[in-house]
Amino acid sequence: MIQTINEQIDKFLSSLPEINNSQIISIKERSATTLTDDLKKGHATSNVCMIAASILKQNPKDLAVKLASIMEKSEKYENVESAGPGFINVTLKREDFVSTIKQINDNPKEFGTSKDGENKSVQIEFVSANPTGPLHVGHGRGAAYGDAIGRILSSCGFRVEKEYYINDAGRQIDILTASVYVRIHQDSFKDFFPKNAYKGSYIEDIAKAFKKINSTKSIRDIHLYTAQLPEDDEKEIDALVFRIKDFDSQWSDIKDFALNSVLETIKEDLKLFNVSFDHWFYESSLGDMADKNSKISLAIETLKSKKLAFEEKGAIWLDTSESGDDKNRVLIREDERPTYFASDVAYHKNKIDRGFDKLINVWGADHHGYIKRIEASISGLGFNKDKLDVQLVQFANLFKDGKKVKMSTRSGDFYSLKDLIQDIGTDAARFYYLSKQADQHLDFDLNLATSDSKENMFYYIQYAHARIFSLLGKYKNSNTNMPSSPDSIINGSYKKCDKLIHEISRYPSILKRSSLSLHPHLIIFYLKDLAHTFHSFYNDNPVLTESEENLDSIILCLDAVKSVIANGFELLGIEPMEKM
């Protein structure tokens, strides 16, 4: 219907005297026809006359009056009038206005979806937490966000691939391995445990599991390992790693075992959290610098051949000056080990080589300083850096009984994602993680998420869905078939559902905005408004005692409302409740 209105507006614009094509294009770009925010203004509204007035130096009100009278004469609408400073407000004919109900009920799951992203592929990389321990609540927000934008983009027709990048090649994995190693041989190490090793109880579990299926020899001369370790916490663990690698051939078995154990845990937690990945990318698959044909060597070589990577002070640097980064960055250290950045350069090259139209990285906001240098590497490798879209996710502060919960993996003293799921459930957790724009700080009150207080928006929306589900159940008890047509709403004898119909008609535009901005929270706020409109209707209007004709109409309308709530929740990865 909006399309029909726009067609008439186009015709009107071209009919104006002394207007040229570029002016028309510019007016169309800047103006918009949308559904109104209030039924008092009719169903649809356009600001085109005000935009046109400013470009053509004419009076907006005059243009609006002219356009309104042309549209009115076409008899395509119930009513058209100019309003305020120059808006055009359109009241649709009832059959057009009500058609949304039929559209939804004919194909509930399709409603709101689009083909905007047809033939475009997007890769979303998110979570990518170091595989050194279970996911904690600090990872939850990025997990919920990445998964949600994946669902939203899919529903808008994009081909979406979700990927987890596993840092299995660096120092952190060595520390993990050493931590497990000491636990395996704790009898020999006595009460020694490195200060900077991973202390969580899961390390002992992994050690136990390893011993169960592998034979381990006790260490004869423990002093070889522990004598004269450096005082410094960081140097101590590095030295220990070095010695274990040197003395014990079991190192790489333990390393693989520990990595796989942790990854299994992470995968289980993500599954519980209703987050799925299409692809798990191992950093180690990029190879190492010793191999001239490895992905990482080739990426660095390319940069060198373009004179963007250069040697200085024994290290190899990337020139990032063009991208606005404040200093050049080291790719290969003095001791020839590549930095994390070097892996990332090769990884991003690989992602682009795989042919995606767009790459979305979901990063913790503390990594924002990293964006410029990655962009520099992408441009340096000869690609368009606009292919990469980095979405930053701010930390969420979680409060339990008024106290902030901890989330440090190293100390082992943390509130895991699994704990959170057990405490409040996947759906409430996802809901609150997504309830605020991702790049802003979020205070997340766990007590609120499970409370039955009025403040708990999650249950407020769920309750609307459950109430409709219950009503439909009662209707079905006394009627074998669903009604065929909302006749009394179409003929205008029953108008109490109009606000609801207007509200559900807005859903496709909300989804579109959400997909363009990558903001799932828009859907949450929309659902809250829809739930409010429903609760208000429900309170004022007993449904089941209505006349048969009205009841049929209401049931069809509420069924559509229920579908829209379910669709919105689906995009957030949340299961709608059928009863509470």
Next chain:
RNA sequence: GCGCCUGUAGCUCAGCUGGAUAGAGCAACGGAUUUCUAAUCCGUGGGUCAGGAGUUCGAAUCUCUUCAGGCGCGCCA
């Protein structure tokens, strides 16, 4: 010091590529239940949109600036 983000009601936050009287929930106060789930609804009060300047027919929204807060500025990951 430099870079990024933020500042809207007592609290927690919405507010679209600039648009009609700045919204919601909580808290406060006053109401609604012989009726489909009261985890609900209705009403009242509460705002110099941090301050200032600019662009515009029109600014919470865009630009500049001041103030306040958060984060980041490793041959860590």
